């Protein structure tokens with residue numbers, strides 16, 4: 001880990017608002033999702049390099065505006081991706097979340113890394129008024145983007161965009177099904193990743209022929225090898241590799 005020394009999670013946080021989602025200023029993290037946990041060792045993964053320098057808040061927000069806002073903030077969350085199955089999945093998960101909580105989903109973008117690791121790119125939690133929040137850790141996305149760019153793969157930007165979509169959809173799986181613990185839960189991650197495979201990764205790869213990288217690629221392969229059975233040894237082994245050391249941890 002790096003750059004995590006005694007930093008308040010809310011300190012200097014920059015927040016922006018998606019058009020159809022409410023904003024919140026207080027986030028109580030009640031479930032943590034570790035996506036993109038191991039970037040350097042996975043399926044079709046570029047080597048993960050440490051950032052050459054700490055990006056400023058302005059650089060982080062510029063990265064969001066230039067590389068993520070269109071695909072996430074103006075397409076995915078508005079149901080306007082060029083992938084109808086993914087739009088349908090997003091709309092269903094969003095509606096289920098609103099029905100369950102009575103609130104729209106709050107999305108925030110942090111200019112700081114997650115407390116657990118610089119590789120954590122998103123987390124889902126509950127706000128003080130009972131709404132679901134999804135927080136995106138933009139420095140971790142920027143690191144991932146830099147790794148894709150330096151990978152030499154000709155379609156690196158498309159791979160990054162598919163990665164960003166998959167991560168957000170994975171958070172939507174957490175959001176739609178109820179957050180009841182403030183600890184990292186390997187069981188909840190198994191459930192949410194299974195649904196992410198079913199609703200997002202399989203359509204991405206099999207229907208839309210999008211490349212899958214890093215953790216998503218590993219889950220796609222494990223899902224196929226397990227024939228969709230989360231009790232299968234291939235599936236259990238991947239969950240244990242990615243989340244075994246984190247199970248039960250929290251920031252409280």
Ligand SMILES: [Zn+2]
Nearest residue numbers: 033034189192
């Ligand atoms: Zn998760």
